[in-house]
Amino acid sequence: MKTGDPELMREINRFRILDLVRRHGMISRVEIAARAELSPTTVSAITGALIEDGIIQPVSLGGIHEPARGRPRVMLQLNPDAARVVGLALGPQGIVAAVTNFRGDVLASLQLPLRVRRQPVPVVADLAEDAVRRVVVEAGLTLDEVSNVCATLPGIVETKTGLVRRTPLFAEGDVLFGEALSTRLGVPVAVESDAAALALAEHWFGNCRxxxxxxxxxxxxxxxxxxxxxxxxxxxxxxxxxxxxxxxxxxxxxxxxxxxxxxxxxxxxxxxxxxxxxxxxxxxxxxxxxxxxxxxxxxxxxxxxxxxxxxxxxxxxxxxxxxxxxxxxxxxxxxxxxxxxxxxxxxxxxxxxxxxxxxxxxxxxxxxPPGEPERLGRGAAAVALRDLYGSPFNTTGPARPLARP
The missing domain is CATH 3.30.420.40 (ATPase, nucleotide binding domain)
Known part of the structure; x- marks a missing residue:
């Protein structure tokens, strides 16, 4: 990582600040600076831009004042309306879908018990499209209001390309499932393994926070x-x-x-x-x-x-x-x-x-033990949200179409 690249450092700091706000629910600029080991000037500049973009929002705590100034203490939190995403978990015996807001709160979810395994890929893509459209309607939204979708499957997945190399759900390998679903929905679609999505969900919402x-x-x-x-x-x-x-x-x-x-x-x-x-x-x-x-x-x-x-x-x-x-x-x-x-x-x-x-x-x-099926959909949604946060690190980030050699 080239730490001397100012733009890269700004992206890293932006991601760290967003992640701190997400993890703490509400947090002050002073706490962000201390936890992220950033200067107050850097924190103020980045949080100001995030507020202007509608990604985070200030909240004044009535009755709690800053000691030095006597003004209401201002906390920062994610703006739940900044984005809506859909998480889609495909398994051998069904599909689970969930719509969340930018904070990861579930707005609607559904479970479709149907046999997915060994269906032709176009059939699975059609079923996945139907699940996304149905859960979006259940949430009272339209697809135009959905920022992106993440579909998870068992097996080996290339997250950056949306390529499913191998999964027990498909008879064939090397399937560009993300592309197939994105074409149907007209919305960016990332593809992730179910295990990776559940790991991220456990870190965000579960027992590994x-x-x-x-x-x-x-x-x-x-x-x-x-x-x-x-x-x-x-x-x-x-x-x-x-x-x-x-x-x-x-x-x-x-x-x-x-x-x-x-x-x-x-x-x-x-x-x-x-x-x-x-x-x-x-x-x-x-x-x-x-x-x-x-x-x-x-x-x-x-x-x-x-x-x-x-x-x-x-x-x-x-x-x-x-x-x-x-x-x-x-x-x-x-x-x-x-x-x-x-x-x-x-x-x-x-x-x-x-x-x-x-x-x-x-x-x-x-x-x-496995919990409610909604957990799977929320895990996929967590990956979609992480993509929106725009992590600059090489180990994670949005699925980007890459030319295959």
């Missing part, structure tokens, strides 16, 4: 990884998201490589079981884990074995993440956690057993 560095492992049809470093999403080349389902965790008796996805995805656990017809139908409809839980309650050894194998594989992978990044916290979430205490115990035990001794005590594991 107090820390700027952590990892999130999403255990679902795919196994995604979201990493926040210094409060920002960490991505690979071309803005690539991280999908750790391809991690090698061992070999089978035939000497073939065994990957995490082969053992610890929802589909892998279900595939190991001798399902009766009713359970197979439930699995196809997205309710298979309920039947696994029922059979676990009956003490079936085959079910418990599959769950324990999945737990060991996840524990090894979480230890690898801790070895690479040493985050203070790894948050595990996703549909697989519906398997409950037996899975969590095996993950925690294996993590403790295989983690290298110098790293013991550095990283805590936190299990968070």
């Amino acid at each position: 107090e820390i700027d560095d952590f990892a999130l492992i999403l255990l679902d049809q795919a196994i995604g990884l979201g990493i926040l470093h210094d409060g920002q999403l960490f991505r690979g080349a071309h803005g690539l998201s991280h999908d750790i389902g391809g991690l090698v965790i061992g070999t089978n008796p035939g000497g073939h490589l065994v990957r995490l996805l082969d053992v610890a995805s929802e589909g892998a656990v279900l595939a190991e079981l001798d399902l009766d017809p009713a359970s197979r139908d439930a699995a196809r409809a997205g309710f298979g884990l309920r039947h696994v839980l029922d059979r676990m309650g009956c003490g079936e050894a085959g079910v418990l074995g599959a769950v324990e194998r999945a737990g060991r594989a996840v524990g090894i992978s979480a230890a690898n993440v801790a070895t690479l990044f040493a985050p203070p916290r790894i948050l595990l979430t996703g549909s697989l956690l519906q398997l409950g205490a037996a899975l969590e115990r095996e993950i925690a035990r294996t993590f403790s057993d295989v983690l290298a001794e110098p790293l013991v005590g550095v990283t805590e594991l936190v299990f968070q």
Whole structure:
């Protein structure tokens, strides 16, 4: 980073100030200067421009006065009406959409239970378009009032290009899904992995608001990884998201490589079981884990074995993440956690057993069962809002069409 570039430094400082205002709800210029380690002159110049642009707004606190001047204390907060965005979360069994204002408050949300997996890409894009249009109407808005949209999917995504390299939702790879959806809506569309979006949502709205560095492992049809470093999403080349389902965790008796996805995805656990017809139908409809839980309650050894194998594989992978990044916290979430205490115990035990001794005590594991579906849509909306904030850092920012080599 060229810190001598005045324009770049101004963008960095602008982003830091906006992020502070967002995180604190209301904050004074004096507090901003102290927390951001900026001069009062710099803070006044940037906040003045943000107020003029309608991005933040001053709020006078009645009865609270500045000690030196006796005037009402002026706080700054995000202007909720500065922008509206749509977050769209696509999963194998449905689509969740949410409209938020600039502060991230949900104005409307909806859940469409329908089979997305293995539909032709144009069909999925049409379904996504319908979801966006419906939720915008539910919010009492028009598409002209929406600044941008973020669509999230499981798998490996190039955030900067909107290219979906691989996802269990599509039969084909290398799909320019962002472009397909943007053409239909006439609104800028970013594409992000579901794990990265959930990680950002946990930092903004959830259980990781107090820390700027952590990892999130999403255990679902795919196994995604979201990493926040210094409060920002960490991505690979071309803005690539991280999908750790391809991690090698061992070999089978035939000497073939065994990957995490082969053992610890929802589909892998279900595939190991001798399902009766009713359970197979439930699995196809997205309710298979309920039947696994029922059979676990009956003490079936085959079910418990599959769950324990999945737990060991996840524990090894979480230890690898801790070895690479040493985050203070790894948050595990996703549909697989519906398997409950037996899975969590095996993950925690294996993590403790295989983690290298110098790293013991550095990283805590936190299990968070999947919450309300709206959480997914709000996570996608958080990415859309982050794009509007215009982060100048290379690890995050708006999706920009790039020429493919």
